[in-house]
Amino acid sequence: MDEKSTVRTSKFLSRVLRHDPAAIGIVLDEGGWVDVEELLAASTRAGRRFSRAELDHVVANNNKKRFAYSDDGLRIRASQGHSVEVDLGLASAEPPPVLYHGTATATLPLVLREGLKPMSRQDVHLSADVETALRVGSRHGRPVVLVVDAAALATEGHIFRLSANGVWLTDRVPPAHLRQYTG
Known part of the structure; x- marks a missing residue:
């Protein structure tokens, strides 16, 4: 093939x-x-x-x-990314202290104001490394990487799940737990 x-x-x-x-x-x-x-x-x-x-x-x-x-x-x-309703049966997992999310520069002001939402998907997708987040963000325009304070979110009761392909899933990320990655 x-x-x-x-x-x-x-x-x-x-x-x-x-x-x-x-x-x-x-x-x-x-x-x-x-x-x-x-x-x-x-x-x-x-x-x-x-x-x-x-x-x-x-x-x-x-x-x-x-x-x-x-x-x-x-x-x-x-493995994840569904817009149709499914239950992947993933158990909750303790996330690393920091996760990352890639998006386009054009959406940055909205995301920093409203946080990350699943939009048409069931979950917000987060990655454990900057490189993956950068690659994801570049699919939508000039990329920007956001740092997610996963430890604080978990402490506040947010549930994280880890998909079979290493993508971290959660319901949302409020803006207070986001900052722009600067390297």
Whole structure:
């Protein structure tokens, strides 16, 4: 599978498994899972044919580890980032003292005023390192990285969960717990 096909299939899977499963006629269970064979058949009917081996390649080689198989390998889901209602079943976890969030410079004033909100997603996504946050922020324009005082948030009772691909999830981050990263 060449890089272009891998990216195209990954984007398709992100749309279907995170945002619009009905687009190809599948239904995710409460945990966001769908049977692999059902996904492959529905994708083919929708004009996006790929094999199990190609799906395995996308899951294994996605640099953001966006997808995961069930332990038995029979089901697949997105690791996080859903706009459709799912319960990933992630246990709460103690975050590191500081986490990071990447955004575009154009949105910085609003974020510093209102804090981080999940917007169309179920959770706010945070990273454990500046490099990842910078990469995420650059997808939306000129990037800026925000430092999140995760220790203070946890002390105040905010719940954090860690997704299978290392993304930290929480419901919101009030502006008092944000500052711009300066290096």
